[in-house]
Amino acid sequence: MRDLNLYDFKRALPRMSWTRENLYNLWRRSLGELAKETDFTRTQKTLFQQRWIAKRLIRAYHGDFINEKTFKRWYLPSTLPDVRPRRGQTEDYVMQLSKWAKSPKVMEKNAKVRRQEIDGEEQEELPPVGSLMFSEVERRIDVVIFRACLAHSVYDARRMVVHGRVSLNGKKHQNANARLAPGDMVSVDPKAISFLRPKPPRAEMSSEELAAEGLKNEPSVLADGSALQKVSPNGGSSSVEDEGITTPQFNLPAYASPFIFVPAYLEVSFLACSVVYVRHPTARPGYSEIPTPYDADGEVVRLAWEWYSKVRPRNRSKRQLAREPENRQ
Structure with missing residues (x-):
């Protein structure tokens, strides 16, 4: 990788890792002095700067080991459903006419109806589909190994795959760029798992x-x-x-144990040191299955999608399709 200093405290970019340095940077971005950089409610930065900052933070965690050109072409979905509430303009137009007509009763009635509609929109939870932008990255075999807590970081998971310590459906597999299909089983050599130590x-x-x-x-x-x-x-x-x-057992670091979890779309067997990719990750109202250090439907994810919305994948030719990373659908 070009950037060897992954956990630089000056930049403080969270990565897919359980090291002390990365957890410290994650705390600084969430609750520390750098949390204000992702608060765009009151900022003097331009819209371009806000989108670039959000894109920089998102790419540092979700697939920083993937080339930017490759990410845009093969790992970025063409579209995302827009579920944000759209306020109608009919009621606002009627309220403006009532204001000019000096009809206080009509204005009060329209305002009451409008408040009820807004309250109903707030009560109706919407799925955070913005996080689905990374669904293709979550299908990668190295990311699946890291999510299953079989590797200390996604970089360790990539080394396991490249060095031949991983099996896919019972066969040796050394392509770290492969995207899994539902039902695929990944097995890791117990000797390569750093969490596994003799009891x-x-x-x-x-x-x-x-x-x-x-x-x-x-x-x-x-x-x-x-x-x-x-x-x-x-x-x-x-x-x-x-x-x-x-007898071997999993010895998780004391500083990382409270944060480690397994996503719902994976079925892990720690006794067999294997994981089954059950299905593709989804999102439902109020919950996203894709782990991310930022709000799944917050400003950072939305601004990052707005940045990439201008560079959506184009129609791919046969020559381009021949260079596509392994996709098992």
Whole structure:
């Protein structure tokens, strides 16, 4: 990548990562001193500057590893449905005529009707379709691995794919630009997962770790006095008190655990280190399935879409279609 300093504190651009530096930049953009840069209600910036800032923030998180030209041509949808409420002009025209006619009763009646319509529009929640601009990016195999919490960052997920540590539907897959289809299963080599570490033996665990695992008060012997046994893969048995037993488990960083989650369109099996891409992400009133650090229907997403609305994909020729990244539909 051209930009190696991804977590620069001066720019503070959130990325797809669970590192300390990225979470700190995310806090600065959300609640810190840089939160005012995305508040465009009272600003002296021009509309062009607002759109460029929104586009810069959006692209830094959603697919900064994708070339801008490639993103415009293959990952940008041609259209997005406009669900913003459009206020009719008939009532305003009648209110203006009543004002000039000096009819206070008619003006009061029209104003009351207008207030009821506005209240009804506010109560009716609209789906945040602006976030669907990134639905094609969320289908990428490296992004799916990161969303499934099988990689520390999307850049680690790309390395896993390129180095042959990932299987797609049971076959080795090394194309990180592939877009998955509903029903595809992605499996990751457990040795390549940084979150997966061997669990220490019970004899070496502290009282706090035992309490966290729920093993502090667990009896180690059965009612008849025999020791609790565990069946080994080769058919034998071993005691849980043996010091040689180490079982792998996911050890998430303490600073990232409260923020890690799995989207609704993925089905993850941490025991098998695999994830199934169930369906394409959608949006419903008041909720968007695409994770984003910004408001799914806020000013940043809307201004970014307005920036890209002028560079929508053109009609693609056969020569251009031959260079399209792998799309499994």
